[in-house]
Amino acid sequence: MRVRIRRILIDVSAMLLCGVLAGVIVAAAAFPGLALTGFAAQIGGYELGELPDELMINTSPQLSYVYASNGTTLLATMYDENRRDIPLSQVPPVVRQAVLAAEDQNFYKHIGVDVKGIARAFIANKRAGSVEQGASTLTMQYVRLTISYSATTAQEVVDATEDTAWRKIREMRYALAIEEKLSKDDILEGYLNTAYFGNRAYGIFAAAKVYFDKEPKDLTAAEAAFIAALVKFPGDFDAQSLRGKDLAVSRRDYVLDEMVQTKALTLEQAAAAKAEELKVVGASTPNGCVQASNIKWGFFCDFFQRWWNEQDAFGTTPYERERQLKSGGYRIVSSLDPTTQSAMDRSIDRSLNRNPDLDGGKWKWKSDAVMLAAVEPGSGKVRGLATNRNFRLDSKTKPANGKHSNPALARRGVRGTYPNTTNPLMSGGPDLGGYQAGSVMKIFTLVAALEKGYPLNYNINTRAPYVSRTRITGSPSCGGHWCPTNSGGRAWGSQNMWTGFGNSVNTYFVPLFERVGGARVIDTAKRMGLTFYDNPRATMDDAYWANERPELWGPFTLGASDHTPLQIANAFATLAADGVYCEPIPVEKITDRHGVQVAAGNPRCKQNLPVDVARAAIDAARCPLGDQSLYGRCNGTTARDSKEIIGKWIAGKTGTTDNSKSVTLTITTKLLAISGFQTDPDWAQVSTHKMSHRVINPAVQYAMRDAMKGRPNTQFSKPSSNRLVFGRGPTP
Template sequence: MRGTSVYAERVLAGTGERGGRGGAGQKARAIRGLGGLALLAGVLVALLLLPTLCTVGVGARDTSTWFQSEPADLDTSGVPLRSKILAADGSTIATFYYQNRIDVPLSKIAPVVRRAVLAIEDSRFYEHGALDSKGTLRALASNLGSGEVTQGGSGITQQYVKNLLLTQAESREQAQAAKEISAARKVRELRYAVALEKRFSKDEIFRRYLNIAYYGDGAYGIEAAARHYYDKPASRLNLNEAATLAGVIRYPYAYDPTRYPGRAKERRNVVLQRMAELGWIDRRTADLTAAQDLHLDLHDTPNGCVTSKAPFFCDYVQREILTNPVFGATPKARERLLKRGGLTIHTTLDWQTQKAAQRAVDSHVPRKNSARKAAAEALVQPGTGEIKGMVVDRKLGSDKVRGKTWINFAADASHGSSIGMQAGSTFKAFTLAAALEEDMPFGTRLMAPRRFVPTGYRNCKGERVGDPSSSLRNSADGEGGRTFSLTTGTQHSVNTFFLALQREVGLCDTVKMAERLGMRQAGGEPMQQFASFTLGFNTVSPLRLAAAYAAFGARGEYCSPIAIKRITDAAGKPVKVPGAGCKQVMDKGVADAVNHVLRGVLTKGTARGMGIGRPAAGKTGTVDNFSAAWFAGYTPDLAAAVWVGDPRGGYRYPMTSLCMDGTCYGSVFGATIPAPIWQDSMAGALAGRDATSFHRPPSHYFSKGSGEDKVKIPDVRGMKLRAAVARLRAAGFRVSVGRPVASERYEKGTVAEMEPGPGSAEPGDSITLRVSKGKKKLPGLPFPEPPRFPGLPD
């Protein structure tokens, strides 16, 4: 980083290896150090000149050959570059770095910057080789004459080597070796410099030097320094700014403009005068610029996710890279890639979706709410698995501070430290899907007792599960004591109905359906298999649940949730990333049937009134004892799952008589808080975007009717056809029109017949209407003219 030796700097600073700050001792040590430098300089110059001498011995020639040969361990890679995470629109979500550095080509560094650095560090750089023998000897003569270090002797190539070795150090021992005060280190540096002068052009060496040098206050490389001190790229720096940064390089701590502006200004002026001496700027320009203030415009680059506008999504991406072997064989290798690799990480985050979800969560469960409840939501695109949003009603940070948490409640333990939460009745959708896969019609009816004895279940190992001595009952969302169909049992979320349905289709079939849809416990373990599986006792994450429901919206195609679309390294080359692995896990018709039933939850069931103005489906979930509440819902374009609960423990702090920030809810169901969060976030996320419709399920699912409870059929006879059709459709029926019929009773153009006629039927049934074409015409007969009677009116 500097033009003088570390040893001489320590002597001048009074921090030499053997103690004190006294003037006489300091002067003596300086002279001894400079004498050593003179001897070393002579050796280095001799090594460079040896190949040109003909009278040297064999040993000297061998030494020179070794010195001039390229070192086997010379590696110019590994310079730490900062990585950045980008949203889908290319905006920055966060940056990660070990050293805040951005590598740029020489063409993106203003010419005035290049001149300023050359002037103060190595004005003859383009004229000499690895060692500027004239400059080195001149500097030594000046230093020995004054007894102080007044001029530097190391050229830019040597300084680059020193910075490179120090930057590549990954341990204290390596760093110490790069900074040790010894002739061996200096010889090693010069040998590397000789090799680099052969390997790279002068421009390339200079570019690398500008990008590796430290400019103080956490800014490494000229581009990061320009953005940090002046909030602009290096290509736009002016003379004042260029001279200031060039002056910092030799002593970045002593000339730090943020800590020592006076020193930085003096040093800047030295650079300006040196540029004038060289004729690279005129004296008047130098003087005018020297009279200016530094004009700093500081801009800090955050490191990590804490200050990100999407902190938990950012944290998810970070953990994906740090935990997935795709990005490196060891945790250390993966961390090195993220914090030193200069990656550009393109993600799936959609800001419209993210912001809508954050607003919804914060609105219904404020960050520092009086009840200390929490909420989390994950939003996934059907058919791609892309995570479009991920929010928690907290800031990312220490749990010791109210309103903050390090735990990402929206994700699995591997991506957020969460052990998951019981999912409640949202798991009933998997039992429904298993039943429909076995071609059970919507009208299939089962008795739902008020209490259910869990017998007759076997897990996937064939083992009996269930406890005949206990019973499960309808609670939270449910009701019972009568028969329900697949349709109405789902709409009303009847616990005992689903326990009976699960026994009918088989516990293992239900579990396998959930597994095909990507479900597993948040801790990574397989789901436990007991009779109450359909009631959602397994602990899962909102992200997994959202991805499973997204498969329904994608007509049975499941995609593993992904946050990273592609990554390029510092050279612009692609880095392998894990894919979504999309695959068809159920027939499209089965998924269409699931969608048909779950749509009714939003119109007639436990979440009625929670529609979003476009085709949508979903399922509420209320966990036992009101320890948590969920809602999972979707359209063909977006799926989301919302959890609301207490981070301190749901059973210990249930939501039975919840009052939060002045609003009292009583017992909290899935439709009480989670469904409104889902409604608001989905409406905001999809605003201005075209709606996609679900597909009608195959006809065989209607073989026993729609499964809806029967309702009265309006009598539309005598009404105009258009009005009659509108009336029946409003009542939930489908309408077809048959051939017109003659009618003595109903006027031409009005409905004369309807089939079935007035009575009751299931909503969704088809009603056939026939329009009157008027009275029947009698065939013409030869009747005589009727007689006329005088005195009577005609």
């Protein structure tokens, strides 16, 4: 009994409120110039003319587009809702007429609320005992959609959409007010961009793309009527399976009939449209990096997205930043250069599958990764990230990935990362610190020595083995000390920085590390962009040695720490840019939905090394690659053919870890730096076989050659004085 009484009271209250509002509406309709004051102009304590900000400011989620550096090649789209706002001028009359015929035929006649429609619906629903007719105008629908999109809590969403009299009254009040503030065309444009058309298509642009793979301007009358019919029943038709097609056609034909009633079409035009076969494409808009336009470019896309989620300009938390990316309607021109990226992709394939230096032209172990990163000196712009993998999630039901390299994980059913993975192999992160890089790490000791005042011609009489200050147990230990030797056990005798670096003499650089001081070397490495990560599974990890015991970390100079191709490429880019370190960034330009440029995309650079130090280091780094010092002092090389293949002025270094678990080659010009690693990323610490410079060297060499085609051959510069070249010794 109580329930029935409560229901009667609610109905009576609703009738009274509707009556009051109807009186206001009738008055407004009859006397449009009359100011509405007092209780009649206030519903629920709000002035009729008041509007929340969200109704005047476009807050609907928008697609963000990520392009390659040329600004035209689409790399990826990012969205939570597939929506792209367009001006009404890009919506042809036939589409507007179809929507109005289906949703609100009196749109251009009423003042936001249809008084006759309210009365008609009220009577019909009372007679039926349930909701049989609605009275929402297109303006009221727009109000509801806009409020729901501006909601920040679940309760606000419920309040905006629940079927109650109070919600209807609020919509009517706001509809009256918004018609005073906006033109009819503005309201129609907002509605067309906000409405949901099913199949994850929000707004008319997305609907035209999803159903017919067209822009709205190219829709036929039949297609426009079909889309318009979906607004009331967005979930009844599946564009992929075509479930509900017959019902969709029936509703399309209904809209075409209504268009005849509104004189938008003639009977003959409607008949022709009905005879048109419904050909739904069901084109889904790719979303995110896994669906990037090129299966190889997803790794760069992922680097971009991780970078975005760290930028304070887009929110205070990673969640807020990602939400901004997927709803903010940004246009992002990334730093990915299609020419460089394609050159790296081709070169990797060549080195693994069409390599004249390998038996049968192919590398035997397919799961090994060849990973390349390219950085532009002086800007930090990442021009490409490439590997012999697809940026994809492996299928759980039909996996393509083979067994994990680590037998313990393989026994547990864990699969490896070849050929599909979403791991950031080239750019790394806290969960993937990187891989040992070998002797390329000597560059940081060399630079630190130059900073301290040691000149390039500084000689050390090298011995093999060298008894270091670092205490260890086990091999290679001699008397409790770490005793490194050189490749082949050779003692090279007197060496300087040119020859020691060119011939990669371990027993030159370990004593140099000790003389310079480990803390200085690590500080230099950090200023050149190296990161030392914690490893929760190790008691003495890279972060421990770098921060707590750098003086005793002599193995660092031979490549004991883990780093990524991107870090090493950027370190050499810093040298090529005369000591200017730039944070690696994946963007050229970011503009928001209003076309305003966002400063977060600007390069972030700092003079982290003295100019002459960087120039002297580059001069020594020319020796390993078959190039020549500007002072003619190179004598020895580890990748002699690099200069001949590339045909540009170059500097860089090879790297080989113990037992060749990983091999590396890094090459820089004045315009581009590329670092390449070959290793097993799934079990880099314990490889079952040796990696090969016959793979990694041509991968980097030919990538650089092709990326630099047609670009200037810019010479490196000498230091401004000879102090760091032929000086007498270090400063205190």
